[in-house]
Structures are given as C-alpha cells and as structure tokens.
Amino acid sequence: MKPSVLIICDRATECQNIRVLVGTMGCRWVLASSIEEALAILSRERISAALLELPGAASDPDRMHESVRELLVQFPGRVIALTHGVPTPAISELISEYSIPWAQRDRLAMDLWPRLESMVYPQLDMRRFxxxxxxxxxxxxxxxxxxxxxxxxxxxxxxxxxxxxxxxxxxxxxxxxxxxxxxxxxxxxxxxxxxxxxxxxxxxxxxxxxxxxxxxxxxxxxxxxxxxxxxxxxxxxxxxxxxxxxSPPLERMERAEDPLINEMNSADASAMMGAPCKEKRKA
Incomplete structure (x- = not known):
C-alpha cells in the first residue's frame, strides 16, 4: 500500500506542484483545506507525513498558533511547513517555537524533497513502477x-x-x-x-x-x-x-573540434572578408 501524504492548503489550485512532487516519491496525496479538516482525516486515515502551508500573514495569530499546536500534538514529528518565500517574523517565531522543519514554495524540489524523504522513505516497501x-x-x-x-x-x-x-x-x-x-x-x-x-x-x-x-x-x-x-x-x-x-552525458555541449578544420575555416573566413592571405616563401 502506498504511503499517504496529507497536504493542508486552502487554495487547491496552488497545490499542483506539491501533488506532483509527492507523486514522484511513490506516495498517495490527500488534500485538506484547513487544519480542522486535516485533524478529521488523521483520525480516520493512516498518514505518513503532512505538509502545512503557512500564510504570509495571519489574520488571527493566536488562533493559528492554537491550531498548529493541536496538529503537532496529534501528529508529532511528521509535519513540514511550507512558506511563501522567506518566513515573516511571526511565522519564523511559530516555526522556531515548535521546531517545525520547513521549505519555501519556490524551492520545493530542492528543499522539500530531502525533508519529506526522511519521513516517508523509511516506510516505503516499494516504489511506483x-x-x-x-x-x-x-x-x-x-x-x-x-x-x-x-x-x-x-x-x-x-x-x-x-x-x-x-x-x-x-x-x-x-x-x-x-x-x-x-x-x-x-x-x-x-x-x-x-x-x-x-x-x-x-x-x-x-x-x-x-x-x-x-x-x-x-x-x-x-x-x-x-x-x-x-x-x-x-x-x-x-x-x-x-x-x-x-539524458546522455552533458559535459560537452558541442561537437569535437578539429584544429586543421578550424584553421581552414579561418582561412575561408579571411578570404570572404577580403583579408590578405600569407603565401609560403619559396626556398
């Protein structure tokens, strides 16, 4: 059975890249639009990890802290926070207070993969074919x-x-x-x-x-x-x-050069531009 990753995001259209990345890891994704919905899903489904999108600015910081704390109590050590760019001071304080691993939305492939890997891969019995x-x-x-x-x-x-x-x-x-x-x-x-x-x-x-x-x-x-x-x-x-x-090896992105051909091409270019050609002196 594929491990499941819970994605907590109130804007489903912005979760496409996250769903794709989760899929490449051989995991099934489950979407929740709020922490309250996520808690309900956790009570009835087996989830391997949760990705929690944190807003750039919270209209009710106290309520957000309370909800995040409740999620971490019920699902300890399995939550990764997602932020839009560098976290704001308020979000940074929240991440620091609860020691939540986090990744920027614009660096999902580089930052999210290794963090999610450490939570999910040990539980994988098989990858997708x-x-x-x-x-x-x-x-x-x-x-x-x-x-x-x-x-x-x-x-x-x-x-x-x-x-x-x-x-x-x-x-x-x-x-x-x-x-x-x-x-x-x-x-x-x-x-x-x-x-x-x-x-x-x-x-x-x-x-x-x-x-x-x-x-x-x-x-x-x-x-x-x-x-x-x-x-x-x-x-x-x-x-x-x-x-x-x-892909084949990409170290060289050009065909091999031939010094003789390069010299001939240079001579051809000089002739086309009207440049004088040096003649070899006779002995």
Missing part, C-alpha cells in the same frame, strides 16, 4: 550534412520513445555559460493531433529533483538549471504511470 524511454535520435551522433566540414552547435536535440509516447527534447547552453535550458514536448505516437496538456514532468539530477513543470496546451514544457553532468525526466502519462527519460 517506472518505464524507461528509449533514445532514438541524438543530433550529436548524426553525421554532418554533405559539404559541411565543421559545426559548432549550442543546441543538442534528442528524441525518445516509450510505447505510445514520443518525447522531443532540446538542450541549449551558450558557450562558457553555467546554465542549461531544456525545452521539450510530449506527443502521442499514434495520435499526435491530441495534445498532452496538463502532464506533470519532473527534472532530476543525481542529487535529487531540480524542478517540476506542467505541460502547456500543446504538450510543451521547459526548465532552466545549473549545468549538470546528466539529468533525468519523469513523466506521469497517466495516474501512477510514470516514464523515465535518461
């Missing part, structure tokens, strides 16, 4: 077109397939840049005219999640991240049905 997509095209492995002697590209395009799913991905990294942009699109192999919108996509490095994205109306998604040796993507194509996409 993940299919691995097959790489069918890598532009870096393709021969250059006839007549092209040298190509320096900052974009690497990859195409993956997994049963009825096709994933088109492009990695872009300007020269000497420390950041990489990933642009992708999900398509149904047999029905490409039907868009795959609203699909969760999780980007991970070897250290853990880097971000979560939801595909747009035409199945597109995008990430920007600090350069990594390699990354992976997890795509939830249907409920609890995830596809894993593994």
């Amino acid at each position: 993940t299919r691995v997509a097959r790489l069918v095209l890598d532009t870096f492995l393709q021969p250059l077109p006839p007549g092209i002697r040298y190509s320096r590209l900052d974009t690497r395009q990859l195409v993956y397939e997994a049963e009825s799913l096709t994933v088109d991905i492009a990695f872009e990294r300007p020269p000497d840049s420390t950041r990489t942009t990933l642009l992708g699109q999900l398509m149904r192999t047999n029905e490409p005219q039907i868009p795959m919108n609203g699909i969760p996509v999780v980007l991970k490095s070897r250290k853990g999640p880097l971000g979560v994205s939801i595909t747009n109306d035409v199945g597109e998604f995008a990430f920007e991240f600090q350069n990594e040796p390699s990354v992976s993507l997890e795509v939830e194509i249907s409920t609890n049905d995830w596809v894993l996409i593994l």
Whole structure:
C-alpha cells in the first residue's frame, strides 16, 4: 500500500506542484483545506507525513498558533511547513517555537524533497513502477550534412520513445555559460493531433529533483538549471504511470573540434572578408 501524504492548503489550485512532487516519491496525496479538516482525516486515515502551508500573514495569530499546536500534538514529528518565500517574523517565531522543519514554495524540489524523504522513505516497501524511454535520435551522433566540414552547435536535440509516447527534447547552453535550458514536448505516437496538456514532468539530477513543470496546451514544457553532468525526466502519462527519460552525458555541449578544420575555416573566413592571405616563401 502506498504511503499517504496529507497536504493542508486552502487554495487547491496552488497545490499542483506539491501533488506532483509527492507523486514522484511513490506516495498517495490527500488534500485538506484547513487544519480542522486535516485533524478529521488523521483520525480516520493512516498518514505518513503532512505538509502545512503557512500564510504570509495571519489574520488571527493566536488562533493559528492554537491550531498548529493541536496538529503537532496529534501528529508529532511528521509535519513540514511550507512558506511563501522567506518566513515573516511571526511565522519564523511559530516555526522556531515548535521546531517545525520547513521549505519555501519556490524551492520545493530542492528543499522539500530531502525533508519529506526522511519521513516517508523509511516506510516505503516499494516504489511506483517506472518505464524507461528509449533514445532514438541524438543530433550529436548524426553525421554532418554533405559539404559541411565543421559545426559548432549550442543546441543538442534528442528524441525518445516509450510505447505510445514520443518525447522531443532540446538542450541549449551558450558557450562558457553555467546554465542549461531544456525545452521539450510530449506527443502521442499514434495520435499526435491530441495534445498532452496538463502532464506533470519532473527534472532530476543525481542529487535529487531540480524542478517540476506542467505541460502547456500543446504538450510543451521547459526548465532552466545549473549545468549538470546528466539529468533525468519523469513523466506521469497517466495516474501512477510514470516514464523515465535518461539524458546522455552533458559535459560537452558541442561537437569535437578539429584544429586543421578550424584553421581552414579561418582561412575561408579571411578570404570572404577580403583579408590578405600569407603565401609560403619559396626556398
């Protein structure tokens, strides 16, 4: 049985990324709109951890303290607070008073994952099954077109397939840049005219999640991240049905250079610009 994570948030539309992240951990999520509703759920369901969204400003601080205390008494050591940005002094005081681990909403992949992992993973008997997509095209492995002697590209395009799913991905990294942009699109192999919108996509490095994205109306998604040796993507194509996409090594984002070809290209460029060419003197 999948462990359950209780998400306490009064704005369901803002919980999408949290639900996606919980799903990538092989967990079932349960949503509560208030602490009172959460306490009722805790009384009848087995919950592994709870995520409590704390407001930037509380209209009734005393009431909030009382509700949080009641939650922590009934569910000790299993609550993680979520804040919008750096906590306000009042929220910081609350977190400090009850020693609540916390994570910022804009850093869910980096901060929430390890905290939730420590609560949930020891209780996991099994993770969700993940299919691995097959790489069918890598532009870096393709021969250059006839007549092209040298190509320096900052974009690497990859195409993956997994049963009825096709994933088109492009990695872009300007020269000497420390950041990489990933642009992708999900398509149904047999029905490409039907868009795959609203699909969760999780980007991970070897250290853990880097971000979560939801595909747009035409199945597109995008990430920007600090350069990594390699990354992976997890795509939830249907409920609890995830596809894993593994990138090739990304240390080099350009084709290998040939010094002789570079010299020839430089000579060609000089000739096109009308620059004089040096001739070799005869002995």
